[in-house]
Amino acid sequence: MAEKRLMYGNHALVEGIIYAGCRFFAGYPITPQNEVPEYMSIRMNEVGGVFLQTESEIAAINMLFGAGAAGVRATTSSSSPGISLMQEGISYIAGADIPVLVINIVRGGPGLGNIAPAQSDYYQATKGGGHGDYFTITLAPNSAQELFEFPKLAFELAEKYRNPALILADGLLGQMMEPVEFTFEPIDPGKLPEKDYALTGCRGRPRRVVRSYDLRPGKLEELNWKRYKKYQEIIKNEQRYETFNDKDAGLIIIAYGTCARVASAAMKMARDKNLKVGLLRPITLWPFPKDKVAQLSERIKDFLVVEMNCGQMIDDVRMATQFRSRIHFLGRPGGGVPTPPEVLKKIEEIMGGGR
């Protein structure tokens, strides 16, 4: 049986990054994710990896561009304002088709906002984020276990499609202590396959160039269409989600991350009152599990979207349901976290008490 340890979410995340065979981390301190670089600095030292505390998030993402282009697994971690600073770099990385892992422990915004948990960077994470036509694969863990497991998954997807990947979490998940099962053997970075784009010096092969620009007439358009096809492939193959109690449900809550945990508790309370409530938890935010939502919407009249923002994922839900169902919303922006009774109240408003 795999080893089990009681851990903070943030520490589980660090172990997951090390276990995924990543030996390169660059980042700049920001609350609420400081435990990540702090613990990472110790762990990278132990495993002989690279840890860089940078002068800014701009430097961090560009160091990742370099390390990713050199063919190694590279990670940065930050929170909302820092992720905003990284957007130009992420756009270049996407434009050069380089896999890297970016972690956003989202906090309340806009601006300096606050350091409370939030989901207000959903648009930024799932609609591109920086300039140009691109998307980033976005995973939304909701437990310390998934914080441990998702870095590996994120690297696998990033490398399969040669695209940056994001893990979108919040401070609540990071601060929580939970048992974590070490479900896979640590990956030896030396045993990962060589990358055919990696900048390593051109001994014995033609030189390689990593870039995002192409000024030849029509060529950049071609390249964007090629990347568009890649994105269509990702959308087709990689929609991930979990459903609970959806078979007999009259109402389905859609929520991810911390909100999914809150929603799950509310669902149980509702079931105790004989209200037939189900839950769909998106695991990939991009690609959004639109096929499942579309399928459910053929039968489900009411969806309740719960988010820690003013309503961002709700747009993707509306689109997926093609407006066939009624979409209800419970949101808490600015660092507010909805409570299970709050969600239950909303459920009762929609379904009427005890049906």
Added chain:
Amino acid sequence: MKLIFGRPAGLTDVKQRYCPGCGHGIVHRLVAELLVELNIRERAVGIAPVGCSVFADEYFNCDMIQPPHGRGPAVATGIKRARPDCILFSYQGDGDLAAIGTAETVHAAARNENITLIFINNAIYGMTGGQLAPTTLPGMRSTTSVQGRDIVKQGYPIKVCELLAGLDGPYYLVRCAVNTPKNIIRTKKALKTAFQNQINNKGFSLVEILSMCPTGWGMTPVQAKKWIGEVMSKYYPLGEFRNLAKEEK
């Protein structure tokens, strides 16, 4: 027979798109020659900036990467730390290195990162059409200082070597020029030292090169060379600002 004026193997066959009399082409040639002479072409990863020399990624015959404006030193750091056997050179203009990328430059120097920065100071934003650069001289005209740089409103230029010499980190800081054959030979020697420092794991080297931009300066190539000798190198004195190799002896 030795080929004296052919294209060095450190350059590709791609035709370079610089204006007549531009300093970029001269420096490209020097770097390319050194890639071969020091036998580092197959270990090298070069970084092309955003600026007139963005196409350096087509010109240098080695692995190349093209990062965002000013971030060359950060990208070089990432590659060097991931692949310590590679020889990293980041080729940058003054806007790239001393305006938008100042932080990355200063911090790479402070970390004594084992990389080589090649800094083309032409006192102007060549690529975007001749706007004021962080290195534009007081009184010098640009398209955003048509009356000449007004130090009251636009501040003073940044002297990069002098600035970095205030840090403990950097190993080698030198300012050269490519306006005369003698200065070109000196520039090559400085670039060679900078690469050798990296090969010997000594750390951060920056070679600043005063370089002609006849187009941005509104001069003929001949006038531009003369201006470096008579005006620009007076404001930016040539020479070494840091050479820790000498102190180690």
